[in-house]
Amino acid sequence: MSVQFTYGVRGTEQAANDAVIRFVSKKELIQGGTAVPIVQPQIDEALRGLNAKGLFKAEPEQTEIIATLGLYPAAYIVFVGLEQDGGATSLRLAAAAAAKALKKLRAETVQVLLSESLLSCTANAKLGADRTAQALTEGLLLALHAREPLKREQNERFSLKEVAFVPQGTAITEGDAELWKQGIAKGKLFAEGVHLARDLTNLPGNDLTPERLAYHAEEMARELDLEIEVIDEWSAAEQRMGGLLGVGQGSINPPRMIVIHYKGDPSTEEAWGLIGKGITFDTGGISLKRAEGMQEMISDMGGAAAVLGAMRVIGELKPAINVIAVIPTAENMPSDRAIKPGDVLRMMSGHTVEVVNTDAEGRLVLADGLTTAITRGATRLVDVATLTGAVSVALGSQATGAVTNNDQLFKQVQSASERSGERIWQLPSYPEYKKQIRSDAADLKNSGGREAGTITGGLFIGHFAEGLPWVHLDIGGTAWLESSRGWEPKGATGVMVRTLIELIIDQE
Ligand code: BES
């Protein structure tokens, strides 16, 4: 099932390739008739002919498939437009576009030509061979992973088998081989983390209850030899997790608090706390959501999935850093036992919360999630949550919204997001916004109304950070897509898995 990646010339086996991928920039296409061919003189001519007609312009993500008819030792060449000097995101996008063409061709064994222009252009040179390799590997693998429907007749799934990165010309030095290997390995591992997150998120609500999510986390922890606690509703009651229990009480499927411990650096007390919202289905509760589109709420555990995906990679890479992953998971249902508007909950931290809208449930479970992470020793906190619909009003699906109490920590998160190509946009957290969540009945209320909904939702969670550096990532607009784009499929995206990993391994 897993794709074999190699770097270097493969000699005589070349002829066995189903397809060859060649990234081309606009500049290269226009140059024409130079000494170095793109792939082969006649094929180059055909490609330039298409360009002259305005058909293939080497636009980013544009692909052109040309059958070689014996002129080249591969059945097809897939030309892919590449923005010159575009950095890792351009490479990831180009590789993703190539992957989609491979799927069309059902090409299983593939060569990726690494042209001198690809490798020598400044952005990529600055990127280094390892990051170039990682970006291309991620693009190929991420674009090929989509939701598998559960049908009576299972379709045979296309799977890529072999990818050989082959340098063209002489731009490569021997030392690069090691860097390419490392980059490929990292790209594969990161993609596996994302795939896990997507698969979990795509599971329907009847297959993924809080207990089932805990089961998946336990399986992963066992495989990677990570320490895990699964706190059940009785133990949660002993620990006074009023937020988690309140949200979970309306459902026959009881809530869980999942805690995974990774200790990679025993010499320090510093530890990352990664907290992921794990609402396995969000009906809204008594403040019931409208029917239209409610099925998308199977993805309301996208934050939990991102944290688990990141922990899978951390468990494999074993960086010298400490991480406490916390997943508060519950099913938000209306019932005779469910919380009601006006109810007051006492949270694990001791703070009280007036529930004015049972559909603002994420912040209730996350508050206890933060407290759990802090009591287990976390010293900096990052939470990931499909917290609001408002974030897609503000940013659409183009960026994850961020709220923070610490600009320095946010900068680290932002630079991780630049490396991963997952956009994050910081929203203001002026103290005045907090007035919106003051309550007459308790310390806080769980909704500040429509205005600045993403900010007040974030600030509610931040109230439970106990002054520790904290960043909140609202993936309400980015965890689930209506249609595929770039390296992201329709449905669950697994967004923030790679950003979390980049953040944590950078701190080593
Ligand atoms: N899970 C939803 C947010 C959401 C909605 C994410 C649609 C992705 C797509 C969250 O629990 C919620 O219902 N939020 C409310 C908050 C409001 C009641 C303050 C919202 O956004 O309407």
Ligand code: MN
């Ligand atoms: Mn909700």
Ligand code: ZN
């Ligand atoms: Zn929700």
